[in-house]
Amino acid sequence: MSQRKTEATTLEAWWFATGNIANNLIFMLITMFLMFYFTNVMGLDPVVAGTIFMVARLVDALTDPIMGMIIDRTNSKRFGKYRGFIHFGAPLLGVVVVALFTLPNLDMTGRIIYAYVVYIIYSLCWTVVQVPQLTIPIIMSNDIAKRTKFQAIFQGVGSIGAAFTSALAMKIIGGAQNMMDPAAWRRVAIIFAIIATVGFEISTLAVRNLDVYDPNAKEKAEAARRKAEAEKIPLKERMAFLTKNVALFALLISFGTDMFANQINSQTNTYFFMYNMNGNTNLMSTLSALSLPVSIAMIFLAGPLVKTFSKKNVIVACEIVGIAASLVIWLTKAKNIPIFMGASACSTIAFAICNLMCRTALLDVSSWTKWKTGVEASGLMASTFTFMNKLMQAIASFAGGVLLKMIAFDASLPMQSTETMDKLLTMRVLLPIIAYVCTLIAMRFYPIDKAGEQQLQAALNNME
Known part of the structure; x- marks a missing residue:
């Protein structure tokens, strides 16, 4: 039995973050390319493909809380609370990813059933690996500032995987001319699965002295149960935290x-570069690489940026940049490649910064609620936040499939009509702009501005 350390070192935080490279390799492979694979290689109707994404995402959203409860009840003598799920789940996830990019020798009905079954299994395997991976930072330190620092490292290092996904995939495939080859996509899936599995396994070694067996777990669980029972909050009152909490609702x-806008862009990127950009899929790799330095820099700049401007103002600025960049792309019709790449890079970077601000703002909202009501409801808020993430990805995936059908996209054609390509451009620009405007409106009602953050910090200091 290992002796549990009380806190991770900064080196261990960087080491553990290698798991997020693996995480993003798989996530971005699925987000960027699976819709294209379903429609252009497997031959599924875009609406059918979008529905598969939506159904699986909704299943995924519902299984997250169940996985959380399973983890809470786990206490392995060999793997502690979290590591066992990653250790055994990562290889299984890899196998399922390969199955997703394997073309079955079936008729169209059989292929649809195959896609539904395998993608839902993938979603379940993803939950088994990702939920414990995202929960482990809680045990890495009891200091809130260090947790924030470790989380920034986790996200910053993970951006390496996101940045190199398209470049690695295109290198393995061998260019746009091979993108309809099922064998090429299977090679991509096999290599990505191997790299990700190794990355996940290596990351667990970083916390092997933190995530250990707790001989007093049963006694602690019983004490926590009695405390929770004594402080039990009625369901009606809990729901009021959601329906009457302006800060949470706006966030x-x-x-x-923002997740809706990003999902639309990511899902249509392969189609856009394949058809509108004349098969210049290498530009996808360049675009991803342009955002990497900023993602790494945010590890060190997030704190000073928030201190100077507040999270609310940074989010608002990012949305304005996103709108401006989208309008530039639309007005120039993406004909000028340097302008298009510059505007796209600005939009991508703005999303990355905004996403980080929203995730860290959730901590503020939880503290704000406790300050205003005296009730700790952070778990309820976190689960609501996760559900919103999965829900919007589901809606965006379905909407993407429906819109591809509406613009008369035909996967059997080597080149789409000019009208279809123009509509594809409008689709990937207009929908994100609408989403960004919705964010700006919501932020108008978000109460925790710079002065609010200062008041909140003062209130937290008084609570200690």
Whole structure:
């Protein structure tokens, strides 16, 4: 039995973050390319493909709380509370990813059933690995400032995986001319699965002395149960935290609409570069690489940026940049590649910063609620935040499939009509702009501005 350390070192935080490279390799592979694979290689109707994404995401959203409860009840003598799920789940996730990019020798009905079953299994495997991975930072330190620092490292290092996904995939495939080859996509899936599995396994070693067996777990659980029973909050009162909490409601809308915009862009990127950009899929890799330095820099700049401007103002600025960049792309019709790449890079960077601000703002909202009501409801808020993430991705995936059908996209054609390509451009510009405007409206009602953050900090200091 290992002796539990009380806190991770900064080196261990960087080490553990290698798991987020693996995380993003798989996530971005699915987000960027699976819709294209379903429609252009497997031959599924775009609406059917979008529905598969939506159904699986909704299943995924509902299984997250269940996985959380399973983890809470786990106390392995060999793998502690979290590591076992990643250790055994990562190889299984890899196998399922390969199955997703394997073309079955079935008729169209069989392929649809196959896609539904395998993608839902993938979503469940993803939950088994991701939920414990995202929960482990809680045990890495009891200091809130250090937790924030460790989380910034986790997200910053993970951006490396996101940045190199398209470049690595295109290198393995061998260019746009091979993007309809099922064998090429299977090679991509196999290599990504191997790299991700190794990355996940390596990351667990970083916390092997933190995530250990707790011989007093049963006694602690019983004490926590008795405390929770004594402080039990009626369901009606808990729901009031959601329906009457302006800060949470505004943040949920901001985060959700931003995720919707990002999902639309990511899902249509492959189609856009394949058809509108004349097969210049290498530009996808360049675009991803442009945002990497900023993502790494945010590890060190997030704190000073928030201290100077507040999270609310940073989010508002990011949305304005996103709108401006989208309008530039639309007005120039993406004909000028340097302008298009510059505007797209600005939009991508703005999303990355805004996403980080929204995730850290959730901590403020939880503290704000406790300050205003005296009730700790952070778990309820966190689960609502996660559900919104999955819900908006589900809606965006379905909407993307429906819109591809509406613009008369035909996967059997080597090149789409000019009208279809123009509509594809409008679709990937107009929908995100609408989402960004919704975020700006929501932020108008978000109460925790710079002065609010200062008041909140003072209140937290008084609570200690």
